[in-house]
Amino acid sequence: MNTKILSDIPLSPIGLGCYAISGVYGQKDPNQFTKIIKEAFDLGIKFFDTADQYGDAEEVLGKAVKPFRYQIAIASKIGLTNKGSVNLTKKYIISACEASLKRLQTDYLDLYQIHYDDPKTPVSETIEALELLKKEGKIRHYGVGHLPKKRILEYLELGNISTVLMELSAVATKQYQQIHPLQTEYNFGIIGFSTTGRGLLTGKITPGHQFAPNDIRNVDPLFQKAKFASGLRVAEKLKELGKKYGKTPVQVAIAWVLAQPGVVTALIGPSKSEHLRENIGAIGWRLEVEDLQNLNQFLKEEEKKLVRETKQEIYNILKNNLNSDPEQAIKDLIYVIENSIEIELVNSKDVIPLFQQLWKIKKRPDGLQIQPLMQIQKELSKLIK
């Protein structure tokens, strides 16, 4: 595919993401990531993705790739400030880009992506800042991240968008279905993230799996209730199909992402060498057309079933008393919010303030209390009918 981004920057079908350096999947030694980054380069990975909000990831990446910086492409992201607010004003973008370049020890970024939306700043102002950075040679391309479709369209109309970043895996197809049809008109490349389903599609995560206490997957809806059960069925299907090719479930999962039209790179985020090597085994072969069609049909049916089941679960959580364990209650409310956005029971901008409140409650130093959670449940019941 002749996308703008492919024309002048080094890109590999698989890109290595640095989100895990922030500790999102459990706290790990930064040296482990330095080794993974170097090993990935030795194995042919040319595209590295990070963000200013991934803890020390920019510093770690910049230091690790210094010896081969000019042979790779670096992508970073913008939008969230250190105080947790969104900011895409021209002034903020210019200064945040300088700070990212410094941390990455480089004088240019190959790709700069809008990470979070800032509804208060006009898209035209953000584009102006990005165009200026391009003119000055500080960025080579810019793209948008996982924003609502309406907002992505505004960027596509007003700017020179090279890529759209989205969650894309056999258990996350929604955004691709919405955005892919726009590619013919706007000629951008799709970058998929969480292509292993944050580990779910490896077949190594089974019911009762214990994540580290600070691992985001403890509250991630993908690992709860009907969504988890569906993910396990998908992983099983990938395992079955993999037998024919002598491939593991996750290799089939990533190969499926790379088989989707318009995808330029599939991002993976392992911290272990054996996982990196396993995932790279997704390239150099292809799923046959008939297998791809059968798998797509299976995923379509699975998705329909899941929508029915999650709707029922959402209504049950909102209608009944919240679980008396606040830890479980908060997981249930996150499940309700994320899924009701995904299946379009509610407008994201209406529930995001409640989502932010939930995180504040979760981090309260005096511990989790059930009372404020009940209040959020009440607010959600008014919005989700």
Ligand SMILES: NC(=O)c1ccc[n+]([C@@H]2O[C@H](COP(=O)([O-])OP(=O)(O)OC[C@H]3O[C@@H](n4cnc5c(N)ncnc54)[C@H](OP(=O)(O)O)[C@@H]3O)[C@@H](O)[C@H]2O)c1
């Ligand atoms: N996740 C997001 O919300 C998000 C949003 C925007 C952009 N991105 C970008 O996309 C990149 C990739 O996303 P992601 O980190 O969610 O990717 P991912 O590869 O789907 O998830 C990473 C998790 O899956 C596990 N895993 C991966 N391959 C495995 C294997 N073969 N066997 C066992 N476990 C395996 C890793 O375990 P180990 O650590 O044990 O290897 C890690 O816990 C990010 O690093 C970031 O640059 C992510």
